[in-house]
Amino acid sequence: MPVKPRASIGRLAVQFGLAFALAMGVAGGIAFLAARDQLMEEADDALAHESSKLILSGEPNDSASMAQRILERRDNKIISSRGHLLYAPDGRLLIGGFDVKPLPDGYAEAFYRDGTRKWHRGRALTQHLSDGGRLIIVEHSEVGENMREMLVPGILALVIAASITGLAAAWAFTTQIAQRLDRTVKAADAIAQGDLSHRIPTTGLDGIFATQASSLNHMLDRMEQMVRSQRQFASHLAHDLRTPLTRLRGLLHPDQIHEGAAGHEVLDKAERECRSIIAIFDALLRLSEIEAGRRPTAMTPLALDEIITDVAETMEPVIADAGSQLALSAMPSATVLADAGLVQQLLVNLLDNVALHTPAGTRASLALAVTQDEATITVADNGPGIALGERDRVVRPYERGQGARRQGSGLGLAIAQAIMRFHNGALELVDNRPGLTVRLRFPIAG
Amino acid sequence: MVAMRVLVVEDDLAIAGQICHGLMARGYATDRAHSAQAAFDACHRTQFDAIVLDRMLPDTPGIALLGRLRAESHRPAVLMLSALGSVQDRIDGLEAGADDYLTKPFDMAELSARLVAICRRGGRNESAGEDGGDIAVGRLRLDAASHCASLGEEAIELNRKQFSLLAYLMRNADRVVTRAMLLENVWGYSFDPATNIVESNLSRLRTRLAGLGCDPIETKRGEGYTLRSDQCR
Incomplete structure (x- = not known):
């Protein structure tokens, strides 16, 4: 398998960098517009102030007196940053010194030039005088003009700088993420190659990365466990089949007598071996059928007390034939949502175990207890029981209790366990001192 | 008593042979068909009392053949035979119209006993007690x-x-x-x-x-x- 190149986040870094640059460009533009508005307001204030010094209430405001006032203010050198244009009522220029592009009345943007070829930009206030003359005051703002000239290169510089820092930051960020995810990738590669023991190292991880790694590790633990039990299951199955197949082959061997009464007996034995092989397969299919949970439609409200009584009636003669006894306690009524066929099999399996794996003289009992959210069936006996350390093992497929006869499919308790899981319930093996108690806990739907 | 006539529809030659042999030993008259089409044609030529029908046939699934036979006026009793043995498979077979369902591997005695039972059911010559009477x-x-x-x-x-x-x-x-x-x-x-x-x-x-x-x-x-x-x- 080819070794993958170190993981990178690819386009993500570029996308983040560009988004950052765009955001910076927009922010720069907004800042510029705000500053320009501020400067324009200041220029207009200055124009209003100048106008109030020239157009005086209670004094004649005709062209001639205006010309005189302007010249006075010029002499006093009060007005350095602004210029005045005064037109007589007949359009003659009375006071000038620079060109200006045509202007509307009131405050406006003005373009002017003083002798040079270059047009400047400023603010202007155009007013009509009492005799029909016209006064234009132009305010020159060096800052405003400079700002305007810097606008395009400024924003460009801002965007470029933002792009670079954005890309760098995004790259650094994504590299950090990639390094952390790289551990997951390496673990996945190792697992794909069959090494299920590999885990994602969690040292130095925090936040979502630590959570993700530990959740993946947990999943791997479960998977490893499942694969291990699957392997065990397969090898146990092969072993379990080997025994009856070996006996069968022996019975069919030419050395065996296959004629007459003795031959009949041999064929009967062979037939029994075949049956036990078929029984193993049937139980196996049944187990996988239950575990796959393919029949959710079979779930109906089921009266546990009735089904227990029914199974007890069937199994009492079986246990009696094995030389033991089965007693039934008084049953409270309890209804759970269940698959009747599976619950029958569950109870029959457990009572089969009593008949097959306890000595004659054993006393077994069936009981039912109900609480608000749980119904518990108890199958108890005073037989040899199962040692504490064995209890987890015997519910696994093909694991038999110590001293259990090699009878049955070896799947009885595994099937019982699967049936309880199917019902979202639990199967518990408890010490009955002496003997074994099996508790079957069914949830009661609220 | 006229021997019961059974059509064995099974594509596996060895199994078909065993079934026919076993049934003849028990006094049945048997015919064989190795595909659904052959079985359908045979049903048109001869009136059978029962059909032993394999669920998986090379041309049409056994269940589909059941559907075609159901449309016919005279329908023999059907015992469906299958390697599919889950509870659901069984329910599917019976719902499709089979009278009984037997999972492979099976026993000849089992097959024969079930055939007798479904032929009787089809004949309805004994209705007393079928649904809980004395x-x-x-x-x-x-x-x-x-x-x-x-x-x-x-x-x-x-x-x-x-x-x-x-x-x-x-x-x-x-x-x-x-x-x-x-x-x-x-x-x-x-x-x-x-x-x-x-x-x-x-x-x-x-x-x-x-x-x-x-x-x-x-x-x-x-x-x-x-x-x-x-x-x-």
Whole structure:
């Protein structure tokens, strides 16, 4: 398998960098517009102030007196940053010194030039005088003009700088993420190659990365466990089949007598071996059928007390034939949502175990207890029981209790366990001192 | 008595041969078909009493053939045979119109007993007691209301399982019923118990019937059980 190149986040870094640059460009533009508005307001204030010094209430405001006032203010050198244009009522220029592009009345943007070829930009206030003359005051703002000239290169510089820092930051960020995810990738590669023991190292991880790694590790633990039990299951199955197949082959061997009464007996034995092989397969299919949970439609409200009584009636003669006894306690009524066929099999399996794996003289009992959210069936006996350390093992497929006869499919308790899981319930093996108690806990739907 | 005529629809030659051989040994007349189309044509030529139908055929699935046969006027009883043995597969087969369903690998005795049972069902020559009424075989009577079995003046009460067991055997009097048929029809179990539930319950029933002074249930080794009407006098 080819070794993958170190993981990178690819386009993500570029996308983040560009988004950052765009955001910076927009922010720069907004800042510029705000500053320009501020400067324009200041220029207009200055124009209003100048106008109030020239157009005086209670004094004649005709062209001639205006010309005189302007010249006075010029002499006093009060007005350095602004210029005045005064037109007589007949359009003659009375006071000038620079060109200006045509202007509307009131405050406006003005373009002017003083002798040079270059047009400047400023603010202007155009007013009509009492005799029909016209006064234009132009305010020159060096800052405003400079700002305007810097606008395009400024924003460009801002965007470029933002792009670079954005890309760098995004790259650094994504590299950090990639390094952390790289551990997951390496673990996945190792697992794909069959090494299920590999885990994602969690040292130095925090936040979502630590959570993700530990959740993946947990999943791997479960998977490893499942694969291990699957392997065990397969090898146990092969072993379990080997025994009856070996006996069968022996019975069919030419050395065996296959004629007459003795031959009949041999064929009967062979037939029994075949049956036990078929029984193993049937139980196996049944187990996988239950575990796959393919029949959710079979779930109906089921009266546990009735089904227990029914199974007890069937199994009492079986246990009696094995030389033991089965007693039934008084049953409270309890209804759970269940698959009747599976619950029958569950109870029959457990009572089969009593008949097959306890000595004659054993006393077994069936009981039912109900609480608000749980119904518990108890199958108890005073037989040899199962040692504490064995209890987890015997519910696994093909694991038999110590001293259990090699009878049955070896799947009885595994099937019982699967049936309880199917019902979202639990199967518990408890010490009955002496003997074994099996508790079957069914949830009661609220 | 005219021999029952059975069509065996099975594409596996060895299995088809075994079935035909086994059925002929039991006195049936048999025909073979190796595909659904051949089976359909054969049904047009000959009237069969029953069909042993493999579920998986090379041309059409057995279930589809069932659908085509159902549209015909005379439909033989159908025993479906399959390697698919889950509860759901069984339900699918029966819902498609099969009269019974048998999972491979099977036993000839089992197949034969089930064929007899479904042909009888199809013929409806015995309707009494089919749905819970009183049943009588000879002098042996079974009362559905009181769960009492009686022979002449003597009567005994049976528990529910013994009652159902005896009822099934009486309805199939003089015919072989197998352990699997009893588990399916008396107990309604779809699994194979590890212990011999049938044997233990039957021996209880026989002990109870001995109290009436009759022992009509006979064990046929390797085949099943029969309730003999000539023992109910």
